[in-house]
Amino acid sequence: MSDEQTRLGELRDEIDRIDQQVMDLISARARCAQEVAHVKMAANPGEDVFFYRPEREAQVLRRIKEQNPGPLPAEEMARLFREIMSACLALEKPMHIAFLGPKGTFTQAAALKHFGHSVISVPLPAIDAVFREVESGAAHYGVVPVENSTEGMINHTLDMFMSSPLKICGEVQLRIHHHLLVSPANKDQEITRIYSHQQSFAQCRQWLDTHRYGIERITVSSNAEAARRAAEEPGTAAIAGDMAAELYGLEKLANSIEDRPDNTTRFLIIGKEEVPASGHDKSSILVSMRNKPGALYTLLEPFHRHGISLTRIETRPSPSGTWAYVFYIDFEGHMDDPQVSKVLAEIDDEAVELKRLGSYPIGVL
Numbered sequence: 001m002s003d004e005q006t007r008l009g010e011l012r013d014e015i016d017r018i019d020q021q022v023m024d025l026i027s028a029r030a031r032c033a034q035e036v037a038h039v040k041m042a043a044n045p046g047e048d049v050f051f052y053r054p055e056r057e058a059q060v061l062r063r064i065k066e067q068n069p070g071p072l073p074a075e076e077m078a079r080l081f082r083e084i085m086s087a088c089l090a091l092e093k094p095m096h097i098a099f100l101g102p103k104g105t106f107t108q109a110a111a112l113k114h115f116g117h118s119v120i121s122v123p124l125p126a127i128d129a130v131f132r133e134v135e136s137g138a139a140h141y142g143v144v145p146v147e148n149s150t151e152g153m154i155n156h157t158l159d160m161f162m163s164s165p166l167k168i169c170g171e172v173q174l175r176i177h178h179h180l181l182v183s184p185a186n187k188d189q190e191i192t193r194i195y196s197h198q199q200s201f202a203q204c205r206q207w208l209d210t211h212r213y214g215i216e217r218i219t220v221s222s223n224a225e226a227a228r229r230a231a232e233e234p235g236t237a238a239i240a241g242d243m244a245a246e247l248y249g250l251e252k253l254a255n256s257i258e259d260r261p262d263n264t265t266r267f268l269i270i271g272k273e274e275v276p277a278s279g280h281d282k283s284s285i286l287v288s289m290r291n292k293p294g295a296l297y298t299l300l301e302p303f304h305r306h307g308i309s310l311t312r313i314e315t316r317p318s319p320s321g322t323w324a325y326v327f328y329i330d331f332e333g334h335m336d337d338p339q340v341s342k343v344l345a346e347i348d349d350e351a352v353e354l355k356r357l358g359s360y361p362i363g364v365l
């Protein structure tokens with residue numbers, strides 16, 4: 001046996017021993033999570049038990065990132081623990097997560113990034129259908145896109161909060177990489193049509209104008225639908241992401257064709273519960289102000305005075321009348337924080353309506 005083979009043998013024996021220890025420790029952790037479930041059920045007999053604890057998960061993942069000794073990158077270590085916690089939660093209670101489908105969309109990728117792969121993910125055809133699924137209790141939580149760094153807000157999601165009783169329980173950001181995809185059978189054929197979602201065409205506009213100018217662009221309901229069509233129709237391609245490419249067995253003609261290298265979409269987790277503070281949180285509100293001079297100043301000034309940072313403000317037309325507006329505001333902090341409570345109390349005095357959409361941990365992964 002060569003020196004190399006001897007050394008490899010020793011190292012692999014060591015890896016086997018470590019794997020056994022890792023497995024024993026993960027199993028001990030899973031038994032602990034089962035015990036946690038019993039404690040939660042005993043404390044709330046006959047009631048809805050919230051097994052999923054977003055604030056606790058955020059704290060665990062933050063600690064892992066802070067204390068990771070290397071050589072694995074902190075992001076990678078957090079992803080491994082994300083999956084371990086996901087499997088532990090599934091032992092407590094299998095979670096049904098509704099998302100804007102079909103299968104293979106970026107929203108599904110976001111749902112799996114946030115909850116891990118041990119959930120049951122349920123594709124639905126529209127944003128309002130995701131809200132309804134969670135409102136009816138058919139799904140425990142929902143995942144919907146809310147804004148893209150290139151294309152701006154997804155107004156349909158914002159507008160749903162005007163009428164829905166659901167709360168925002170979390171957020172997750174996903175780097176969006178679009179690829180030009182073809183079926184292996186069509187690889188050498190001339191492409192005469194490209195399918196994609198309207199947002200993806202917008203995010204790849206310059207690349208398409210430079211590299212595929214003049215080829216017909218056909219807008220469909222999702223990237224995954226575009227990939228499905230490209231898999232079936234000769235002479236076509238799709239612009240979609242990795243999940244859709246994998247699902248429909250497509251090959252990449254061109255990789256990461258989004259115009260902006262930082263192209264990112266933010267998604268919201270919606271559910272029925274209010275989430276306690278995790279120590280690093282964000283909150284969202286909807287406010288409708290009287291239409292009078294200085295209304296926007298009156299709304300924003302308390303945030304400035306109490307030292308609360310706004311992370312987003314959007315204006316939407318109010319459903320109640322012409323030229324009336326609703327402000328959608330995200331800010332740092334939790335609604336239980338004394339400073340935040342003061343700001344909201346002041347706004348409440350001035351606003352026609354203030355709706356608290358929820359406080360939730362700032363996305364960790």
Ligand SMILES: O=C(O)C(=O)C[C@]1(C(=O)O)C=C[C@@H](O)C=C1
Nearest residue numbers: 033036052053056057085088089
């Ligand atoms: O701490 C809890 O409440 C648990 O249920 C345990 C645990 C975990 O595996 O760490 C599992 C699911 C929750 O979402 C949060 C954490």
